[in-house]
Amino acid sequence: MLRVEPISQADRDAWLAMRIALYPDEPLHVIESELDSFLNTGKIADREHGVLIARVHNMPVGFIETSDFGQNRCHIESWYVSPNARGSGVGRALIDACEHWARSRRAIELTSDTNEDYPDSPPAHKACGFLASDDDTLFEKRLGNQS
Numbered sequence: 001m002l003r004v005e006p007i008s009q010a011d012r013d014a015w016l017a018m019r020i021a022l023y024p025d026e027p028l029h030v031i032e033s034e035l036d037s038f039l040n041t042g043k044i045a046d047r048e049h050g051v052l053i054a055r056v057h058n059m060p061v062g063f064i065e066t067s068d069f070g071q072n073r074c075h076i077e078s079w080y081v082s083p084n085a086r087g088s089g090v091g092r093a094l095i096d097a098c099e100h101w102a103r104s105r106r107a108i109e110l111t112s113d114t115n116e117d118y119p120d121s122p123p124a125h126k127a128c129g130f131l132a133s134d135d136d137t138l139f140e141k142r143l144g145n146q147s
């Protein structure tokens, strides 16, 4: 059974492991300080964030981090699903929950970006309803009314 819910202190180790997998070149102390900043203040780099974790049968399999840019825009900072859980709807469930969080912040636009290190990212964003820039590095989705 798949569940997506707000991350908590108890998820720190799982979140850390998945974040290291997503950002293998990022220094560990930077990753850890961002996690602890969020867990202590709800902010990363002084910006309000929403962090959601996906579990399958209670095992963490993915996460999404979204920041509130203000002016009705939220931005996806990180989106990750463990390799053995990909292709079964976990990523889409994270996006759906992220959209719900963004709407709760009164966002009408959800943006995201990527680079060549993440080849799954453009097709996955597009399949989840994002419009892509010509070079497939920037994505945006208008958030309609919640139904």
Ligand SMILES: CC(C)(COP(=O)(O)OP(=O)(O)OC[C@H]1O[C@@H](n2cnc3c(N)ncnc32)[C@H](O)[C@@H]1OP(=O)(O)O)[C@@H](O)C(=O)NCCC(=O)NCCS
Pocket: 022, 078, 079, 080, 081, 082, 085, 086, 087, 088, 089, 090, 091, 092, 093, 113, 114, 115, 118, 119, 120, 121, 123, 124, 125, 127, 128
């Ligand atoms: C991108 C990522 C989060 C998607 O997670 P996922 O659990 O595999 O996604 P889902 O199974 O929910 O797929 C969502 C949609 O995207 C499509 N999709 C996902 N990966 C795809 C790929 N590599 N190629 C084509 N379509 C893809 C799926 O087919 C699905 O569309 P559909 O329902 O119309 O079939 C995951 O592949 C991942 O973590 N990749 C490595 C990190 C990364 O690239 N993160 C984004 C950085 S910006």
